Amino acid sequence: MKQDIPGTIVFDGEQAQKGFALNRMCYSFNSAANRAAFLQDEEAYCRKFGLTKEQRAAVKARDVLAMIAAGGNVYYLAKLAGIFGLNVQDIGAQQTGTTVDEFKAKLAAAGR
Amino acid sequence: MSRIIGGVATTHVPSIGKAIAEKKQNDPYWKPFFRGFDYVHYWLAREKPDVAVVFYNDHGLNFFLDKLPTFAVGAAHEYRNEDEGWGIPVSRSIAGDPALSWHIINGLVADEFDVTMCQDMLVDHAVTIPMALMYPGEKWTVRIVPISINTVQHPLPSLSRCLKLGRAVGRAVESYPENLSVMMVATGGLSHQLDGERAGFINKEFDQLCMDKLAGEPETLARYSIHDWVEEAGAQGVEFLNWMAMRGALTGQVNEVHRNYHIPISNTAAATVVYENRVQADRKAA
Numbered sequence: 225m226k227q228d229i230p231g232t233i234v235f236d237g238e239q240a241q242k243g244f245a246l247n248r249m250c251y252s253f254n255s256a257a258n259r260a261a262f263l264q265d266e267e268a269y270c271r272k273f274g275l276t277k278e279q280r281a282a283v284k285a286r287d288v289l290a291m292i293a294a295g296g297n298v299y300y301l302a303k304l305a306g307i308f309g310l311n312v313q314d315i316g317a318q319q320t321g322t323t324v325d326e327f328k329a330k331l332a333a334a335g336r
Numbered sequence: 337m338s339r340i341i342g343g344v345a346t347t348h349v350p351s352i353g354k355a356i357a358e359k360k361q362n363d364p365y366w367k368p369f370f371r372g373f374d375y376v377h378y379w380l381a382r383e384k385p386d387v388a389v390v391f392y393n394d395h396g397l398n399f400f401l402d403k404l405p406t407f408a409v410g411a412a413h414e415y416r417n418e419d420e421g422w423g424i425p426v427s428r429s430i431a432g433d434p435a436l437s438w439h440i441i442n443g444l445v446a447d448e449f450d451v452t453m454c455q456d457m458l459v460d461h462a463v464t465i466p467m468a469l470m471y472p473g474e475k476w477t478v479r480i481v482p483i484s485i486n487t488v489q490h491p492l493p494s495l496s497r498c499l500k501l502g503r504a505v506g507r508a509v510e511s512y513p514e515n516l517s518v519m520m521v522a523t524g525g526l527s528h529q530l531d532g533e534r535a536g537f538i539n540k541e542f543d544q545l546c547m548d549k550l551a552g553e554p555e556t557l558a559r560y561s562i563h564d565w566v567e568e569a570g571a572q573g574v575e576f577l578n579w580m581a582m583r584g585a586l587t588g589q590v591n592e593v594h595r596n597y598h599i600p601i602s603n604t605a606a607a608t609v610v611y612e613n614r615v616q617a618d619r620k621a622a
Contacts, residue, residue, distance in 0.1 A: 234563075
């Protein structure tokens with residue numbers, strides 16, 4: 225089921241199990257104090273939540289597709305992206321390999 | 337007895353909250369979306385509902401993936417919003433109606449919908465933004481009963497199941513002995529996808545089909561599988577489950593009296609629809 229819609233990983237039980245530590249860390253970013261703690265010592269913060277090697281590398285590289293491949297759910301990843309001031313157009317552009325302006329133009333074109 | 341007057345469905349994109357806070361309603365980007373609420377305000381002022389039953393999906397404020405209910409019904413005196421980590425201003429709390437909540441819960445479980453019962457429940461932007469759109473200045477004149485549907489972690493409930501859930505909610509509300517005027521609210525959608533190489537996916541044609549069919553032929557839409565819905569409406573387009581439940585809760589003859597559709601708001605095809613539910617008229621006629 226997972227790969228048969230191009231460019232889409234369905235967040236199912238397999239992904240949810242794989243991504244649990246990463247998503248749990250992102251869930252903690254609902255708190256401003258936790259966001260500050262992450263910024264102060266990212267390495268220690270990730271260690272505290274037991275991120276897998278793959279998840280840690282993806283977070284370090286700010287690579288959203290790699291975070292999703294490692295089980296990240298986009299609603300939770302958006303809380304992490306927010307720490308870096310990135311919105312869903314920014315991460316959309318990153319995932320589709322376009323500039324933010326190109327990504328926005330693509331969205332606008334869908335309305336015509 | 338309580339009466340279901342109709343329903344309002346609207347997109348709940350987080351950036352709308354920022355636009356409201358920054359008073360951007362008349363900016364060229366936002367105006368086509370916000371002006372779609374003029375009719376909603378007129379309709380609410382005319383109908384004066386006492387309670388809104390809000391079908392929505394939580395995005396990791398009240399529920400995490402450790403314990404994620406498929407269907408959860410709020411039964412709190414008050415619903416608070418908190419920091420969601422996205423820089424949206426925290427909303428004013430919204431009053432609940434626990435007596436009606438428990439009546440709905442009792443009705444749902446009797447109808448074999450074994451829901452999670454929440455006496456303490458935070459509500460996220462998927463409740464507060466539609467509320468702020470309907471009631472500018474956060475001047476709530478309704479109490480709410482929030483009903484959360486899992487649209488995050490698959491397996492999701494089917495479209496057909498959500499339509500039936502809505503019908504059970506509708507039956508429960510109509511059997512409530514207090515003389516309340518109740519509106520149904522659905523939040524989220526329409527087509528959008530935030531994740532993967534297909535991020536930015538929007539399907540105008542499919543959205544039009546959904547809006548064209550929902551009032552008169554919801555069963556046609558209920559036949560889609562979740563997999564096909566993800567393909568047609570995008571990974572987060574499954575928020576339409578909330579719309580299906582809302583439609584199910586409108587138990588009489590349903591007429592669409594308002595529709596606004598605009599692409600894009602953030603990464604989303606934004607839609608606002610108002611339905612009237614002609615239950616009383618039918619009964620009087622009969």
